[in-house]
Amino acid sequence: xxxxxxxxxxxxxxxxxxxxxxxxxxxxxxxxxxxxxxxxxxxxxxxxxxxxxxxxxxxxxxxxxxxxxxxxxxxxxxxxxxxxxxxxxxxxxxxxxxxxxxxxxxxxxxxxxxxxxxxxxxxxxxxxxxxxxxxxxxxxxxxxxxxxxxxxxxxxxxxxxxxxxxxxxxxxxxxxxxxxxxxxxxxxxxxxxxxxxxxxxxxxxxxxxxxxxxxxxxxxxxxxxxxxxxxxxxxxxxxxxxxxxxxxxxxxxxxxxxxxxxxxxxxxxxxxxxxxxxxxxxxxx
Numbered sequence: 001x002x003x004x005x006x007x008x009x010x011x012x013x014x015x016x017x018x019x020x021x022x023x024x025x026x027x028x029x030x031x032x033x034x035x036x037x038x039x040x041x042x043x044x045x046x047x048x049x050x051x052x053x054x055x056x057x058x059x060x061x062x063x064x065x066x067x068x069x070x071x072x073x074x075x076x077x078x079x080x081x082x083x084x085x086x087x088x089x090x091x092x093x094x095x096x097x098x099x100x101x102x103x104x105x106x107x108x109x110x111x112x113x114x115x116x117x118x119x120x121x122x123x124x125x126x127x128x129x130x131x132x133x134x135x136x137x138x139x140x141x142x143x144x145x146x147x148x149x150x151x152x153x154x155x156x157x158x159x160x161x162x163x164x165x166x167x168x169x170x171x172x173x174x175x176x177x178x179x180x181x182x183x184x185x186x187x188x189x190x191x192x193x194x195x196x197x198x199x200x201x202x203x204x205x206x207x208x209x210x211x212x213x214x215x216x217x218x219x220x221x222x223x224x225x226x227x228x229x230x231x232x233x234x235x236x237x238x239x240x241x242x243x244x245x246x247x248x249x250x251x252x253x254x255x256x257x258x259x260x261x262x263x264x265x266x267x268x269x270x271x272x273x274x275x276x277x278x279x280x281x282x283x284x285x
Contacts, residue, residue: 016278023278026271033264037083046074048081049232057250067252069242078234079256085235086216086264089150093215094208096154101161102204106196108162109169110188120166123159131156135218139227146235149228153218157211164207168200202279209272213265220261236261 017023036043046064052072060067066075108119126134138152172178172195181191220237222228229235236257243254 020274022270023274029267040080044077046077048078048234066256081234082236089219090212090216093154097157101158102165105162105165109166126159144227146229149222165200172199206276213268
């Protein structure tokens with residue numbers, strides 16, 4: 001029995017990725033972070049929010065692998081639970097931005113004309129602001145909270161997906177099978193849903209992988225300045241913000257959350273870059 005086309009495509013993609021050192025390295029980093037996040041309740045030796053003032057600012061050792069903070073909380077445990085929060089933030093941001101941006105881009109590219117012009121000018125306005133500055137302004141306007149930080153970060157990333165999918169849609173709408181659907185009486189919504197969006201999926205997946213690290217970094221930056229996760233939530237950006245006051249003497253406080261952000265962002269970036277190369281049709285020939 002022949003394999004489903006999707007399964008054949010997935011097998012081919014995984015086969016090519018396995019031969020790419022960058023993809024393997026990035027995949028290992030991402031897998032490690034996911035495993036740490038999922039297994040945090042089992043791997044964490046201490047309660048991440050439990051106070052122990054008698055053990056405040058202890059250096060890394062057998063009792064506390066990454067040391068403790070100014071309230072005696074175990075940093076290793078907080079970093080593990082922080083992985084759950086940061087990865088969840090990244091996935092939520094990319095999901096909201098990706099779905100919204102893809103719908104906007106597909107609609108803009110399919111209809112073209114005045115609709116395309118208006119939508120793209122709005123996207124250009126958003127892109128004219130630095131992502132972090134705009135996210136900061138939006139989060140400050142909505143109020144400090146993790147939900148608002150996620151919404152603000154997602155908003156500034158919508159234009160990236162919209163412009164990418166719009167460019168793909170401009171090409172796909174001219175293909176014969178789209179014209180055949182129009183002749184057969186298919187509605188605009190059906191064509192966008194069944195023909196335009198599926199043919200833009202590969203590019204959107206690559207962009208999602210590449211920008212997931214950016215989403216985590218922006219959300220951590222908002223938490224760093226007090227506009228994201230609020231105490232006692234064990235979020236990496238908020239932990240760095242608290243630990244910077246002790247950086248000269250208690251270096252471990254801010255260092256370990258910072259390293260986890262660094263490795264996570266690099267992992268997604270190099271994996272996304274390799275995935276972009278793999279999904280290039282020219283490489284499959």
